[in-house]
Amino acid sequence: MNLLAIGYVWPEPASSAAGYRMLALLDCFRRHHWNVTVTSPAEKSIHRADLPARGIREQSIALNCSSFDSFVREAQPDVVLFDRFMMEEQFGWRVEKHCPLALRILDTEDLSCLRHARHAAAKLSGEVTTDVAPERLFSDHAKREVAAILRSDLTLMISRAEIELLTSTFKVDPSLLHYTPFMLEPVDxxxxxxxxxxxxxxxxxxxxxxxxxxxxxxxxxxxxxxxxxxxxxxxxxxxxxxxxxxxxxxxxxxxxxxxxxxxxxxxxxxxxxxxxxxxxxxxxxxxxxxxxxxxxxxxxxxxxxxxxxxxxxxxxxxxxxxxxxxxxxxxxxxxxxxxxxxxxxxxxxxxxxxxxxxxFAFESHADALTARVATLRQTLSQHRLNNFTGAMLRHHTMKSTQYMAQWIEAKNRHKND
The missing domain is CATH 3.40.50.2000 (Glycogen Phosphorylase B;)
Incomplete structure (x- = not known):
């Protein structure tokens, strides 16, 4: 089985929790004998993980460039993992076009629209802020992030509190979400x-x-x-x-x-x-x-x-x-x-x-995740039929993203001529 991960940045496990969480997800699939390739349009930091030493292939990619189309068409991954919703926005339509049968998974790391809403509220109050008013929570940022969740076949959520928010407040179907916290080895x-x-x-x-x-x-x-x-x-x-x-x-x-x-x-x-x-x-x-x-x-x-x-x-x-x-x-x-x-x-x-x-036991969460992925791959057609809202969003919003990317690519090509 082949997994393609599209990273917002290259994993830096010593710099942030997001870095070692992503590395744990990649290791989860490697332990189940998957072939794993990590790509990113970001520059490679000196603090990034040594992925080849873990048996993981690296490939730099470009934003708003059709070179990714030929790359992903040749790779034909079974599963594509988007690191945060911005990567799903950028590359989701290209993956769907060239690898329609690939399972598309979004990893949010955290629900960033919630973090941004709380940040804005804390700036005003100067206090610890957990609850935010709906008018602040239902921002353009939230619309983009939740739309990416609905377009994806599965979204990995690090917190049960955020699953509750998505299902109760944003009315996201629970079948689109999977609880995957930090996955760590036990301390004996x-x-x-x-x-x-x-x-x-x-x-x-x-x-x-x-x-x-x-x-x-x-x-x-x-x-x-x-x-x-x-x-x-x-x-x-x-x-x-x-x-x-x-x-x-x-x-x-x-x-x-x-x-x-x-x-x-x-x-x-x-x-x-x-x-x-x-x-x-x-x-x-x-x-x-x-x-x-x-x-x-x-x-x-x-x-x-x-x-x-x-x-x-x-x-x-x-x-x-x-x-x-x-x-x-x-x-x-x-x-x-x-x-x-x-x-x-x-x-x-x-x-x-x-x-x-x-x-945070690694084995139990890794087993649950790979089992969920295996089940979804077997039932993908029905799973997508059950998610009409996601299909509708892909039909409309991804067209605008596609045309914007193609316009930027054409503009850049003209500038270089």
């Missing part, structure tokens, strides 16, 4: 005992790609409102902030005298996480699941986060293993208590291991 008892103990750990940590708006907002909220309250209770404490692509405005707020340290890029996020006593994730807006919190679970590092951070991170059998606080005062108090209380710290750590191993 031996690995747990080899981690640094509480008394061997120092300082607070915060981590996240600085290019991701919720992460930068969290850094600013820490600096301006939360960290001064923590330092008042713990005068010797330090907060070490790590993340890929730190801009000058981030390094400018590094203040050693206040224990507020901008560390920037970490060669290994897990190594710095293992050395920290408490992880801080004061997210005021966002969507999906938070990789920094999942990493902390695996490293045995208890976290303090907001209701945004904890969203989708538990189920009916296993609750979120740490304090949840949505105001600077409550967040600082929870952080100081968790840092100082050995019993509470150990309780949160052990509950975190249970949540990690139960909620």
């Amino acid at each position: 008892t031996e690995q747990q005992t080899q981690l640094p103990q509480r008394d061997q750990r120092n300082h607070f940590i915060a981590i996240g790609n600085f290019r991701h708006a919720p992460n930068w907002d969290a850094v600013l909220w820490l600096q301006q409102a939360i960290w001064p309250l923590i330092r008042r209770q713990l005068p010797e404490a330090e907060l070490h902030i790590y993340g890929a692509y730190p801009p000058p405005k981030a390094t400018a707020i590094d203040t050693p005298r206040q224990g507020f340290r901008i560390k920037g890029w970490a060669e290994s996020a897990s190594e710095v996480m293992k050395q920290a006593r408490v992880n801080l994730a004061p997210l005021r807006f966002g969507a999906g699941l938070k990789g920094k919190l999942v990493d902390a679970l695996a490293c045995g590092t208890p976290s303090v986060t907001t209701s945004i951070g904890a969203e989708g991170m538990n189920d009916e059998h296993c609750t979120w293993p740490g304090p949840i606080a949505d105001t600077p005062e409550a967040f600082a108090d929870a952080a100081a208590e968790l840092y100082q209380d050995p019993e509470l710290w150990l309780q949160c750590q052990q509950q975190g291991f249970r949540l990690h191993n139960r909620h």
